[in-house]
Amino acid sequence: MARMPGATYRSVVNVHRDGVLERRGLVLHVQDDTGSPYGWFNTPSSRASSDFWVRLDGRIEQYCETGVDYAWAQGAGNPYYASVETEGHPDTPLTPEQVEAVAHIYAWGHSQFGWPLAVVNSATAHGFTYHGVGAAAWGNHTGCPGDVRKAQRTAILARASAILGLSTKVSVSLAHVVDAARRDPAAAQGHTTHRAEALVVEQALGAEGVLSPQWIDGSFGSRTVTAYAALQRRYGYTGDDADGIPGHSSLSRLGAAHGFTVTA
Ligand SMILES: [Zn+2]
Incomplete structure (x- = not known):
């Protein structure tokens, strides 16, 4: 057919x-x-x-x-x-x-x-x-x-x-993403802590227009932290709540818009 x-x-x-x-x-x-x-x-x-x-x-x-x-x-x-x-x-x-x-x-x-x-x-x-x-x-x-x-x-x-009813839904661990956001910026350029999960979040940030494609690389580096902070401000967070380190509510909201779920 x-x-x-x-x-x-x-x-x-x-x-x-x-x-x-x-x-x-x-x-x-x-x-x-x-x-x-x-x-x-x-x-x-x-x-x-x-x-x-x-x-x-x-x-x-x-x-x-x-x-x-x-x-x-x-x-x-x-x-x-x-x-x-x-x-x-x-x-x-x-x-x-x-x-x-x-x-x-x-x-x-x-x-x-x-x-x-x-x-x-x-x-x-x-x-x-x-x-x-x-x-x-x-x-x-x-x-x-x-x-x-x-x-x-x-x-x-x-x-x-x-x-298709497949159970291949993408899920991302909040603990892993936070770990990557804390460790990747200070590490060597391109260092990856939780590459696959960071990539899912970065692709969503790219689709939101806050992260350039060249930084969508699985490393949650300083550009990605800056992009996440921009997303948090867009969602209405201020001060320490918009520091670029993902929280459960902002990450879940991003996932709902871009096809992934968030686990602890
Ligand atoms: Zn074409």
């Missing part, structure tokens, strides 16, 4: 029939425009298309037989990955409705093709990747979909996991 239930199927001319070589996963794109790209994708001279397009309100259009035909979205990556275009612009986050819709696309691809529920920043690894990582071979769209939307992939996969 190559057509996704719930998506509006609109066949376009710009696809390579029976061209798929591997079904490694999904590539996230940003349209950097609004309105359905159907007409553009159905115009031979545009040389462009995608498997899916997700409107701001969460409606999904599908333009080819995913997993069988490949769309023309990411150059040399086309025969290996499906593609989703998202309405809007790189500097604005996906709407909650878009997050939900892309999660449904990913959950469907997981069931149909075994796409792993993993964020990958790679042009070869299996999972949920993004256009810019393919560099010149993928058309040199290094700004697609932009740092804000790239960082939302973690929350999308957490939601896809929940849709």
Whole structure:
């Protein structure tokens, strides 16, 4: 089954029939425009298309037989990955409705093709990747979909996991994160105390727009502490309560927005 239930199927001319070589996963794109790209994708001279397009309100259009035909979205990556275009612009986050819709696309691809529920920043690894990582071979769209939307992939996969009823919900230990926030800043640059859990928190801080992607590295260093303090102030904390060391209520609130739970 190559057509996704719930998506509006609109066949376009710009696809390579029976061209798929591997079904490694999904590539996230940003349209950097609004309105359905159907007409553009159905115009031979545009040389462009995608498997899916997700409107701001969460409606999904599908333009080819995913997993069988490949769309023309990411150059040399086309025969290996499906593609989703998202309405809007790189500097604005996906709407909650878009997050939900892309999660449904990913959950469907997981069931149909075994796409792993993993964020990958790679042009070869299996999972949920993004256009810019393919560099010149993928058309040199290094700004697609932009740092804000790239960082939302973690929350999308957490939601896809929940849709699938899997018990792979991400959880983070408050004690571990506090330990990392106390030890990493004074240690050597890039030192990691609880790498996996720090990374989950940093990805959420990135999606909130308070931490630059270059510091999302699993080390809860001084930049991450500063970013967390900015989040605490945004949540209304002041003084010592906004010192950048996570507390249970702020971390739980961040987790609720970005797909992780908090344990002691
Ligand atoms: Zn793109």
